[in-house]
Amino acid sequence: MGDDSEWMKLPVDQKCEHKLWKARLSGYEEALKIFQKIKDEKSPEWSKYLGLIKKFVTDSNAVVQLKGLEAALVYVENAHVAGKTTGEVVSGVVSKVFNQPKAKAKELGIEICLMYIEIEKGEAVQEELLKGLDNKNPKIIVACIETLRKALSEFGSKIVLLKPIIKVLPKLFESREKAVRDEAKLIAVEIYRWIRDALRPPLQNINSVQLKELEEEWVKLPTGAPKPTRFLRSQQELEAKLEQQQAAGGDAEGGGDDGDEVPQIDAYELLEAVEILSKLPKDFYDKIEAKKWQERKEALEAVEVLVKNPKLEAGDYADLVKALKKVVGKDTNVMLVALAAKCLTGLAVGLRKKFGQYAGHVVPTILEKFKEKKPQVVQALQEAIDAIFLTTTLQNISEDVLAVMDNKNPTIKQQTSLFIARSFRHCTASTLPKSLLKPFCAALLKHINDSAPEVRDAAFEALGTALKVVGEKAVNPFLNDVDKLKLDKIKECSEKVELIHGKKAGLAAEKKDLKPGPGRTAASGAAGDKDTKDISAPKPGPLKKAPATKAGGPPKKGKPAAPGGTGSIGTKNKKGVETKEIVEPELSIEVCEEKASAVLPATCIQLLDSSNWKERLACMEEFQKAVELMDRTEMPCQALVRMLAKKPGWKETNFQVMQMKLHIVALIAQKGNFSKTSAQIVLDGLVDKIGDVKCGNNAKEAMTAIAEACMLPWTAEQVMSMAFSQKNPKNQSETLNWLSNAIKEFGFSGLNVKAFISNVKTALAATNPAVRTSAITLLGVMYLYVGPSLRMFFEDEKPALLSQIDAEFEKMQGQSPPAPTRGISKHSTSGTDEGEDGDEPDDAGNDVVDLLPRTEISDKITSELVSKIGDKNWKIRKEGLDEVAAIINEAKFIQPNIGELPAALKGRLNDSNKILVQQTLNILQQLAVAMGPNIKQHVKNLGIPIITVLGDSKNNVRAAALATVNAWAEQTGMKEWLEGEDLSEELKKENPFLRQELLGWLAEKLPTLRSTPTDLILCVPHLYSCLEDRNGDVRKKAQDALPFFMMHLGYEKMAKATGKLKPTSKDQVLAMLEKAKANMPAKPAATAKATSKPMGGSAPAKFQPASAPVEDSLSGTVEPKQDPKKAKAPGVSSKAKSAQGKKAPSKTSLKEDEDKSGPIFIVVPNGKEQRMKDEKGLKVLKWNFTTPRDEYIEQLKAQMSSCVAKWLQDEMFHSDFQHHNKALAVMVDHLESEKEGVIGCLDLILKWLTLRFFDTNTSVLMKALEYLKLLFTLLSEEEYHLTENEASSFIPYLILKVGEPKDVIRKDVRAILNRMCLVYPASKMFPFIMEGTKSKNSKQRAECLEELGCLVESYGMNVCQPTPGKALKEIAIHIGDRDNAVRNAALNTIVTVYNVHGDQVFKLIGTLSEKDMSMLEERIKRSAKRPSAAPIKQVEEKPQRAQNISSNANMLRKGPAEDMSSKLKIMYRTYRIQARSMSGHPEAAQMVRREFQLDLDEIENDNGTVRCEMPELVQHKLDDIFEPVLIPEPKIRAVSPHFDDMHSNTASTINFIISQVASGDINTSIQALTQIDEVLRQEDKAEAMSGHIDQFLIATFMQLRLIYNTHMADEKLEKDEIIKLYSCIIGNMISLFQIESLAREASTGVLKDLMHGLITLMLDSRIEDLEEGQQVIRSVNLLVVKVLEKSDQTNILSALLVLLQDSLLATASSPKFSELVMKCLWRMVRLLPDTINSINLDRILLDIHIFMKVFPKEKLKQCKSEFPVRTLKTLLHTLCKLKGPKILDHLTMIDNKNESELEAHLCRMMKHSMDQTGSKSEKETEKGASRIDEKSSKAKVNDFLAEIFKKIGSKENTKEGLAELYEYKKKYSDADIEPFLKNSSQFFQSYVERGLRVIEMEREGKGRIPTSAGISPQMEVTCMPAPASTMSSLGNTNGEEVGPSVYLERLKILRQRCGLDNTKQDDRPPLTSLLSKPAVPAVASSTDMLHSKLSQLRESREQHQHADLDSSQPHPSGAATASSSTANIDDLKKRLERIKSSRK
Secondary structure (H helix, E strand, C coil): CHHHHHHHCCCHHHHHCCCCHHHHHHHHHHHHHHHHHCCCCCCCHHHHCCCCHHHHHCCCCHHHHHHHHHHHHHHHHHCCCHHHHHHHHHHHHHHHHCCCCCHHHHHHHHHHHHHHHHHHHHHHHHHHHHHHCCCCCHHHHHHHHHHHHHHHHHHCCCCCCHHHHHHHHHHHHCCCCHHHHHHHHHHHHHHHHHHHHHHCHHHCCCCHHHHHHHHHHHHHCCCCCCCCCCCCHHHHHHHHHHHHHHHHCCCHHHHHHHHHHHHHCCHHHHCCCECCHHHCCCCHHHHCCCCCHHHHHHHHHHHHHHHCCCCECCCCCHHHHHHHHHHHHHCCCHHHHHHHHHHHHHHHHHHHHHHHHHHHHHHHHHHHHCCCCCHHHHHHHHHHHHHHHHHCCHHHHHHHHHHHHCCCCHHHHHHHHHHHHHHHHHCCCCCCCHHHHHHHHHHHHHHCCCCCHHHHHHHHHHHHHHHHHHCHHHHHHHHCCCCHHHHHHHHHHHHHCCCCCCCCCHHHHHHHHHCCCCCCCCCCHHHHHHHHHHHHCCCCCCCCHHHHCCCCHHHHHHCCHHHHHHHHHHHHHHHHHHHHHHHCCCCCHHHHHHHHHHHCCHHHHHHCCCCCHHHHHHHHHHHHHHHHHCCHHHCCHHHHHHHHHCCCHHHCCCHHHHHHHHHHHHHHHHHCCCCHHHHHHHHHHHHHHCCCCCCHHHHHHHHHHHHHHHCHHHHHHHHHHHHHHCCCHHHHHHHHHHHHHHHHHHCCCCCCHHHHHHHHHHHHCCCCHHHHHHHHHHHHHHHHHHCHHHHHHHCCCCHHHHHHHHHHHHHHCCCCCCCCCCCCHHHHHHHHHHHCCCHHHHHHHHHHHHHCCCECCHHHCCHHHHHHHCCCCHHHHHHHHHHHHHHHHHHCCECCCCCCHHHHHHHHHCCCCHHHHHHHHHHHHHHHHHHHHHHHHHHHHHHHHHHHHCCCCCHHHHHHHHHHHHHHHHHHCCHHHHCCCHHHHHHHCCCHHHHHHHHHHHHHHHHHCCCCCHHHHHHHHHHHHHHCCCCHHHHHHHHHHHHHHHHHHCHHHHHHHHHHCCHHHHHHHHHHHHHHHHHCCCCCCHHHHHHHHHHHHHHHHHHHHHHCCCCCCCCCCCCCCCCHHHHHHHHCCHHHHHHHHHHHHHCCCHHHHHHCCCCCECCCCCHHHHHHHHHHCCCCCCCCCCCCCHHHHHHHHHHHHCCECHHHHHHHCCCCHHHHHHHHHHHHHHCCCCHHHHHHCHHHHHHHHHHHHCCCCHHHHHHHHHHHHHHHHHHHHCCCCCCHHHHHHHHHHHHHHHHCCCHHHHHHHHHHHHHHCCCCCHHHHHHHHHHHCCCCCHHHHHHHHHHHHHHHHHHCHHHCCCCHHHHHHHHHHHHHCCCHHHHHHHHHHHHHHHHHHCCHHHHHCCCCCHHHHHHHHHHHHHHCCCCCCCCCCCCCHHHHHHHHHHHHHHHHCCCHHHHHHHHHHHHHHHHHHHHHHHCCCHHHHHHHHHHHHHHHHHHHHHHHHHHHHHHHHHHCCCCHHHCCCCCCHHHHHHCCCCCHHHCCHHHHHHHHHHHHHCCCCHHHHHHHHHHHHHHHHCHHHHHHHCCCHHHHHHHHHHHHHHHHHHHCCCCCCCHHHHHHHHHHHHHHHHHHHHCHHHHCCCCHHHHHHHHHHHHHHHCCHHHHCCCCHHHHHHHHHHHHHHHHHHCCHHHHHHHHHHHHHHHHHCCCCCHHHHHHHHHHHHHHHHHHHHHHHHCCHHHHHHHHHHHHHHCCHHHHHHCCCCHHHHHHHHHHHHHHHHHHHHHHHHCCCCCCHHHCHHHHHHHHHHHHHHHHHCHHHHHHHHHHHHCCCCCCCHHHHHHHHHHHHHHHHCCCCHHHHHHHHHHHHHHCCCCCCHHHHHCCCHHHHHHHHHHHHHHHHHHHHHHHCCCCCCCCHHHHHHCCCCCCCHHHHHHHCCCCCCCHHHHHHHHHHHHHHCCCCCCHHHHCCCCHHHHCCCCCCCCCCHHHHHHHHHHHHHHHHHHHHHHHHHCCCCCCCCCCHHHHCCCCHHHHHHHHHHHHHHHC
16 A cells, blocks of 8 residues: 555656556546646646647556546647647557447547547548558447548538548448448448539449449438538637527528538549550551541540540640541541540540640531531530530630631531530639620621521520620620510520529629629628629619629729719710710701701801801801700701701811811710711811811811710721822821820720721821821831730831831830820720729730731641651751741731641650750740730640740750740730649659749749639649759749749648648748748739849849959959958858858857857967978878878878867868858858968968869859958958969869869859969969860860960960960960860960060961961951050069059058049949940950050059159159259149049049949949039039049930930839939039039030930930929920030030031931931020130031031932021021131131032122122122232231231130131231231240241141141140140040140140249140150040040059159159150150160
8 A cells, every 4th residue: 555655645747657557547537627627728737748648548558548538538628739739649549549349438539539620630630540541450440430420420521621531432342341341331421411423433433232322321311411510619609600690590601601612522633533545545546547437436435435534644635636636527427426526525524624725626626517417416516515615714715616606507506606605604704704705795696697596596595694694784785786576585595594603693693793802702691682782773884893893892882882973974975875876877968957957046057158258157156156055965966067068068268167167076076976977977078177287186176076976996997098098198197197196095995906007008108208207106106005016017118117117116115005085985994904803904905916917827737737847857847847937927917726736836845856946936936926815725735835845954945945935924924824733743843944944934923913823722732842852943943932922822821731741841841931921022012022122132242343352453354252351241152151150059058159269270380381391301291182082181180280270170171061161151251350370371271172172062162262262362462472382282273173164163263363363473373274274174275275365465475484485385286176165265375475476476386287377377367456565564573563462552551542442443444344345446445455454453553652652742852853843832732633633542533433323223323423413513622523524424425325225114113213313414414514614624526425315315205204204304405505505615516516417317316306406506506606716616617518518408408307408507607797708717627628518608608798798898708708818908907917916815715816827827928927026025926936836837747647637736725625634635636646735735734733934845846756646536436535535544654653663753743744844855755765664
């Protein structure tokens, strides 16, 4: 007893586990009591027993077990946590309770199972019970079946899944144990109670006796639908409700529930699919073609047996269907036709939706076959077509059915109508939309008038069914013509119809429409009824509203006012119109007069034809008043318009009367019930008047009113045919214009495109240009609605016309058609569009496409063609495909019936010849465009096979397949693709390519859909398997697609679908689902969300270059790599970061974490040196191997142990690659913080990395390369030099990797090699790379050769080791390599050397074979690069590098501003390179390019040096050796910064910001513009922009061009963004052009481009459509005025002339453009009187001369407008008026004046003005004309000279004056200018003489340089404002060398600024020798200028730098370096020599 006392003291839960049964019994009893007491289901007490409940039920002692079961039952019933125990407890019950002899135990066991089901654990319970059925113990099996039966009986078939039970039933019936068989029988009866006959097919194969017994039992069952008697916890509230309702006698909810429940189980679902294709007789296809009908019959019978299987396995049934179709269509034996039809029925029933893809082929054949009279054949065909209908949709086969409706055979017509009737029964109002109903009703209405009574009856039945399905309101519009008798017949049929869906009447159908809206039954019956009543009560609008309300139905109906209000008005009008249109007969003139006199005043009618126009006018006024007062119902429209048409009718001569008349017509059309009959009376007259200047507008208004009354489509057709039957072109063009507007106002629906197109073609061929222009405008409007397919009709037009059409289309691109504002039809349809879930809007789109004329091509798809496509010989297959492509091309648009083409093309999609696969894909793409939306019906049989091609291993084939799928999806929408199992079957295939492409495609398409078919859920299991696919890309794509699946299916469904996964997978997938849930986009805004996501993703990438490291000047490619200094923050690649982030938490012990906190590299003093000694002394292995052996790895490990953290070393030498990744991530993190450590262990780190090169894992390799890039950047910053040991143990292994097959890796390795040149001399790298060229790997050879080329290009020939000769000989050997890439690389490298070294190359490479030599010569010729001087870097290499590094270091140690500018350099470089590539001079670009690559760093790095040494200038007061420019300190600071800024930071910052203005990213651009605006708005800072104006303007108009071409067309971009950008640009420019000094810096070329951009913007119609568009255009107007007023007048005038010339030459340019340019010119002409003195007339006259040359008088007169001629004349006239005869002195720049039209023109003008102004001017003109001054009086001469000297004396015009004086002296050599000089100062005299001398030198110089048109550069400069930089003088010189005077001039300005006098300087000889510049074209395009500016900048920097190297004397200014600090030319020469020597 002592034992007892022991356990009695224990707590209850311990008793339950005690080994003594008594203790357990006591424990269970106490537990039971405790359980019954606990009231709170969430009490913590429950959790104590969580692990014990299984023991409760599996106790080994039977007595104790019973108690345990009782306690367990109470636990399960009450505990919140009980669900967790389901699996273990139920399996315990099955194995340990069901085998107990005691009935009580079994009962309790069953109760526990049912209780678990009640607490929502049904699935788990069922799973365990089904496992129990496999137990060997029959008792257990019986108990499991019984439990399942009870569960089903109590909970119903919704909770207990029947499919798995039915699967095992046949096995249970075969059991040897009678008890099992009996129990099986009982459960079969129970199942039958729930699903009725669906159970029969699965049990058809059991023992016939058992089946018979079952049948007997089944018959006894009550017929009522069963109801569950027990509910889940979550349903128990419903249960309570149900009881209340039953008490009240209504069972709405129950009924609803059952309604859902009965169809829930489909017998088909319960069946196992059978595979029959392999079971077909081997000779089936031969037999079916046999001549003997018996053999054919045998073949068919074999199929019939197979297709009797109720469920068939999906497969490729195309051939079988084709064979059966052939029998049905062609076989003469009707018995076989019936048999084949039965087989088709079997197939359709067995395959269900999977048969849908074949439906389109078979339906036409069966319908045609209905001509057979035999009842058994007809019946078989009916069964077949009905079965087939269920596999597809009415939409898909509608084309085929409608085609047969016109057949002559009455039986076919009858059977087709009957088939339609049967099909309609399966439809609901939503699946039978108006678009589908319309064509069917039209066809059936023909049939109800058929002569054959059976055809009529069938048609009545079909229409009756339609009426029943969709209700009267939807059908009535189509039955307007039907007389009452027939209408009654239709209604009578409608009442008899029994719909498949079991609804009672039309109302029910309407109700059903509303149901799909909310997606479930209305909450209670009452509510449902209320809905229904609402619908029937107010009779709102047409019933089209019903389908419309799918999305928001009931709520709308809740407030009937809304639909009643808006809808009904629309309807009334519509009905009114439609009935009137048809009804009104034509009235005779007498009747009309009678009707008119009843409503019009008598006087009015009498005066209608009065001969006095005033009387007629008065009469019209009365007429109008009368019409205005008339009521709609009383207005006799036809009579009134007849009166108006009465003599004189439309021949009315007085325009006022006519205008009134037309206005009255419009009034009548608006106010009365205007019919087509009335319209026809007036339209002819209206069309006749539409071209009239005075009455045209009224005619158009009247036409619009008629269009509103009689519908636009009809009116338009009438009007067009009338207009084109006339000859008057004005009428034709105006009619077309009216139509363009009308389409915009009315929308496009219902218009007959075909008719239009023929009329438009006529118009396009018209001789009158206005008609053509109008036609093109109309096409543009049509394009908005029809889309690109419109162009197909005009492809055969002339190219010129086609280009105009294209230009018009381009204008329209990206615009959406305006919403219709007129036309009643719109009121109703817009209602439909909003709510429709997607059907209606689709249809609206399709309407347009449906109007296009489609060609029937099925007859061209002959059997020969099909057999060709399937031929064994690929060439013949190709021919076949070519033919198909040609057929489709020719037809343009085709009908959906394409015969046997689909099957043939499908075969080619898996052709072994990939070229044919691609060709087939192209054909399918063509097909999609040609067939349009009708391609839907081919999705299943052709679309899905295209998806299969996405699994092809070839990239290009996959790309083609994807393009094809997209082309199809564009036409079909996504619904067809997602329906059925096809897509999920594709996803199931374990092909990584297929999976990633398909998932990528779905991820792109799903977010754009508003809803998806339910079948999407079928893809989910496969999506989950993709999430765990071996292939990383597949996993990534699956993760990307996850949120979009969830968006449509919801999280719950997706999570539920994870139930079938393995537990480990399930957890992973659920975690991903959680993540996806957070990213899940919302449905309606799907499209916006989808786009915003990638945007977010790419944002960091955009800003990366900003933090890019200072890249060495050698790296040719700019890679936006992270900044090493920020490696810790954004620098770490995200992977590394996440890896590191995950690390910490994953470790358990804190100690380890603490270990990791220390440094990873320990600095060991002299450790590296010691290791090197060891290696040299051969104490350790030398690091040299082909593959790393273990001893190397061990040695490295040992060496590392002293200097690498232990934990890191473990990671580094771990066997698993993921640990290597972690190690690398850590090393990246510590790179910055442990520089010393890294450098101390560098040799070991590099050796460890070489080991990683031998790993096979790509991710490690990529990571290692990433680390190396950061490492070498760091080393170069630290000015570290690799030791020989480090280099030799690392470089050879790195070079091995340059031959990797993956592009990314090769690129990275090349980047690392590039960076290494900064820490290891290139000449030493050379031999290593040379060694790499000997590799067996051809990729490695090629890359190494390319790298050698880069080294030579960057560093010159010195790098070639051991000698250039040897190196080149080795390189040349590779010209004969067998690999093409290697040959090319070798050739390119030698060409590079040739470019550096010239012809000497041929000596160095030694003798080559003839073939190789010829290849080389050919390549050199092709590269066509003139050998330039050796690159700058060919300074002795080491100092050069050192200097580069030191300046680099300088950079890094400078303040943040400089640092910033250096980082931004890379983006800036890219910008400049882009700018360069835009210029059209390939050769120049080539040359510049190398210079750019080399010196950019120096330019930037210079910043530091120059800034630092600037003060020295002031400290060393320079001695007299150089006669220096003394720069006193205060003055240099006072000077505008922009000269010394050429080196300074400001300039490069401004350059950078300007480069960002042209950025493709809107925000970047806006930020840059804001910064510039700040500078411009502050007067003191604005000066900084000087010298950058052209550059800024170029960037600006590049941005304008970008917006115009790209942003505006991009629908995803918010238009507000663009408006914002425009405002910034325009605001900036206005600020700029208010500062006159800056505005004058803009050069001609830039101004031309700028004006072009601004005018284009003003004409951009897309802007006008935006809200703030008008504001933008107003601002542009203001800006243009500013530009015209403030720019340099010569430049802007010249720019406008050139622009006008270009715009007149360009065919694509719009006349509006030229017009605006001319308006600008007129404004300039108005400004001329004020500006004439500042204009360089010679240049303007030269421009006019060139203009007149391009456009001689004759050509100008041919222009459409006379404005250009007038503009030119006005300009010349004004100039003549202002200048008088002197104008003729300004023709200096025109070569042979005598031939110039301009001179003749000016002379004529002068003569003309002379005639007018009398004698004084006569003389003057004569002087001008004859150019001789003998006759002019002395006084005249004096006046003239006085004028000249006045100019010389004035500050602004001094140069012009000197030039005139020089011209004058030259012309009249004997002229005496002494008197004028006498009175002036000595200084002035010497100034004039000197000026004349300079001009003379220059002119003489110019004489030596033959030029076509020269301009004195000196004059040129003077007409520039003072601070004009090099750019302006360069940009404007005309094809000649810029003389030294330009530079003198600039120097002078500089000296003046510094407060120094200019006298001394003037005695200097010209500086031509030093500073001449190459020729630049006349109006240099702005990009050329950018180059010239940059190259100048470069040169000045170089001079500066090299001078620095040599003398300790820095120089202050950029461009003037050489000239400003030297005393005379000798000094200059000396310095030049010195610079040259320093270069060497």
